[in-house]
Amino acid sequence: MRWFVCLLAALLSLFGCTRIDPPEKLGELVVGVREAPALFQQEPPGSAAGSDEPTTTGFDYDLVEAFAATLGLKVRYVKAAHPQALLQMLREGKIHFAASLPVTDGAATDGSTEGLRLSPPVRTAKPVLVRHADALGPDSVAELSGRTVEVIAGTPQAASLAALPEQRRPTLLERSDIDEIVLLERVATRNAPLAATDSASFRVAANFFPDLTLADELPGEVKFAWAFAAKVDQGFFERARSFIDHVSRDGTLARITDRHFGHIQRVDSAIIAELLEKRVSLLPRFRRTFVAAQEVTGIDWRLLAALAWQESKWDPLATSPTGVRGMMMLTEDTADRLRVGNRLDPNESIHAGARYLSDLIEQLPPAVPEPDRTWLALAAYNLGMGHLNGARHFATGLKRDPNSWYEMKQVLPLLARPEYYARLKSGRARGGEAVILVENVRTYFDVLSRFEPALKFTLTPPFKRQ
Numbered sequence: 001m002r003w004f005v006c007l008l009a010a011l012l013s014l015f016g017c018t019r020i021d022p023p024e025k026l027g028e029l030v031v032g033v034r035e036a037p038a039l040f041q042q043e044p045p046g047s048a049a050g051s052d053e054p055t056t057t058g059f060d061y062d063l064v065e066a067f068a069a070t071l072g073l074k075v076r077y078v079k080a081a082h083p084q085a086l087l088q089m090l091r092e093g094k095i096h097f098a099a100s101l102p103v104t105d106g107a108a109t110d111g112s113t114e115g116l117r118l119s120p121p122v123r124t125a126k127p128v129l130v131r132h133a134d135a136l137g138p139d140s141v142a143e144l145s146g147r148t149v150e151v152i153a154g155t156p157q158a159a160s161l162a163a164l165p166e167q168r169r170p171t172l173l174e175r176s177d178i179d180e181i182v183l184l185e186r187v188a189t190r191n192a193p194l195a196a197t198d199s200a201s202f203r204v205a206a207n208f209f210p211d212l213t214l215a216d217e218l219p220g221e222v223k224f225a226w227a228f229a230a231k232v233d234q235g236f237f238e239r240a241r242s243f244i245d246h247v248s249r250d251g252t253l254a255r256i257t258d259r260h261f262g263h264i265q266r267v268d269s270a271i272i273a274e275l276l277e278k279r280v281s282l283l284p285r286f287r288r289t290f291v292a293a294q295e296v297t298g299i300d301w302r303l304l305a306a307l308a309w310q311e312s313k314w315d316p317l318a319t320s321p322t323g324v325r326g327m328m329m330l331t332e333d334t335a336d337r338l339r340v341g342n343r344l345d346p347n348e349s350i351h352a353g354a355r356y357l358s359d360l361i362e363q364l365p366p367a368v369p370e371p372d373r374t375w376l377a378l379a380a381y382n383l384g385m386g387h388l389n390g391a392r393h394f395a396t397g398l399k400r401d402p403n404s405w406y407e408m409k410q411v412l413p414l415l416a417r418p419e420y421y422a423r424l425k426s427g428r429a430r431g432g433e434a435v436i437l438v439e440n441v442r443t444y445f446d447v448l449s450r451f452e453p454a455l456k457f458t459l460t461p462p463f464k465r466q
Contacts, residue, residue, distance in 0.1 A: 019093025022233055029073045032086045032098040033060050036179045037204050037450065038260045039100060040077070055454075059260040060099040063122060066252065067243050082176045084154035090229055091115060097240065101227040102198065104156045104220065117237055119226035120244050123257060125198035127157035127218035130187055133211050138194070140216045144170040149194040150183055151175065157196040160218045170194070181205050188212050198222045203264045207443055208450050210269035210276070255406040259371070262406070263439040264446070275309060275447060282314050286327075289347050291455055293354035299361075302452050304354050306444035307378065310437055311353075316346040328353025357381055368403040375405040375438050379412060382434040386426040391415055409435045 023029045033040040040058040061077075068075045078095055080086045086098040103118060129141060129149070137143055144161075145168050151158040153174040161172055173192075175183060180201035186192035188209030196218060197205075206212050226244070228237055247253040283305065290308075294301040305314075311329040312318035319325045323332060326349035335343050338352040360377040363385055368376060380388040391412050392402035400407040412431030414420045421428040 020096065022236065023071060023073055023096055027073070029064075029068050029071060029075045030078060030095045031064050031075055032078050032080050032089050032095040033064075034082070034086065034100070034179065035079050036201070037181055037208075037446065038200070038264070040079070057260075059123070059256060062256045062259065063247070063253070064099055066247065066256075067240065070243055071239070081179070082152055082154060084176060086227070087116075087154070090227060093229065096228070096236075097232075098227040100224040102155050103223050103225055103227075104159055115230045117228040117230055117232055119228075119241050120248070121223040121225050122244060122253065123200070123224045123261075125200040125222045125224070127160050127220055127222050128197060128199050128202055129215040129218060130184060130195045130197060130202055130212055131193070131215045132187055132190060133213040135193070138215055141218060142168060144168055144194075147171070147194060148173055148192075149196050150186065150192045151196040152178075152180060152183060155196075155198075156220060156222045157198065157218055160220050161196055163219075181208065184212055185209055200261060203261075204446075206269065207264060207267065207272055207447055210273040255404060258406045263442040267440055267443045272443075272447065274313070275444060276451075278309075278314060279448070279451060286314060286346055286350065289350045293351050294455065296351065297354045297358040299354055299358060300445075301455060302448040303374070303441070303445050304350065304357070305452075306441045306448055307353065307357070307381070308350065309444050310441050316349065317344055328356075330356070353381075360385060365403070372403060372405040372408075375442070376408060378438045378441055379408070379434040382437045383412075383415075383429050383431065384426065387415060387424070387429040387431070388412075390424045390426060391431060394420060405438070409438070 020026065020030055035041060036058075038059055040056070040060045042056045056077075064075055064077075078089060080089060080098075083102055086095075086101055089095045090098050100122065101118075103121075129138075129144075131138070138147065141164070144164070147170045149161060149170045150173045151161060153176040158172065158174055161170060164170075178186075180197050181204065183192070183195050184197060184202065184205035185208070187195045188205075188211045194215070199217075199222075202212070202214065226240060228240070244253070247256075286305075286308075287301075290301040290305045293299070293304055308314055308327050312327045314327060316327045318327065318329060320329065324330060326335075326343035327346050328349045330338075330340065330343050330349060330352060332343075334356060335352060338355055340348050340352045342348055357377055360380045361373060363380075364373055364376060376388065383391075391408060391414070394414060395402040395408060395411045398411065400411055402408065412435050415424070415429040415431035418428075
């Protein structure tokens, strides 16, 4: 009899009949995610200053962590390769819910759908068809007959293509072994003729692979929702749905969306192509200096390199009509304060620019969180801390959060309007240009982070120099 009980237990485990305990009983929230840029990414231990743990970022991470905080629980993330794997884990009871599961237009947001319960959408996108910019078509969905399109298995765009009339339907190659960014990389490198994806993934990938172009939009809309098993505890499901309703109303969801997607459509593809070429031909000359500057300041060397690209395109002799010079485009006053002997010396310029940015980060109040703290310091790098503090003061009067980059990038352009700059001792400023600088640097940092390795920090905050 004992052997029968053991065999039964083994079979139950094999076929996934053992379900995870509820979050409160388990003592943690277990969430299924898909690892992809802007959604959920982990850097190796030591890639953040003062941390020996992996550094995790992304839209799904920020939103799930905010929900977990309302439950008073920590989160354990389980990564899946594709949407079908997320569904499999959910139906086997291995996770409490799946984050950002793509669903079709017809999926209900408040009831059971194919054995699931879905939250309200946390974001939306359009299904799109993508090709290489130099390819000879197609230029519309109507031209897909006889062509092959690669698509991630189980996505709304796969369903959209499969639902096309037979005379227009392409041959579908559904992939379950790669993510959307790798899928689009295959098109950029001409290893796949066409790909169907969502518009957000396309915009992210276009910054890594500027040879991609949008061929056409597919019918329908892609909605991303949190997915729960149909038999989920009603109270837990309602707490999740109420949380999403709340963050949608109070602006939290908009701020998280902007943090990860708000900057990805600003840079011309030709500039990205130039950055990728110079990353190979020019950056190696200066990489060691950027890394050395990271060792001194604790600022990721790829962010410093992204700032230098924005300022000078890594030209040590760059000079602007206003008199700022060098790779990090320092003013004469800033260079004197940092004891720079020669602004055109790339080593001096990089180290001085890094120290200046570090100083600006440290000058901001402790209440300013990351990554907003870094983005605001970058704005001050362009404007000066006086103008940034003036804008932060205006933000308070306008009932906007002066500690939030999402809020401040709406306020900074006001510094060019007389009714605002007349109240500043420092006078008028091109706040809109500072916003563009920060958003561009964010994009360049994303690109460099994909192709260049993170290096371990050796300092703990606050960053101290010898």
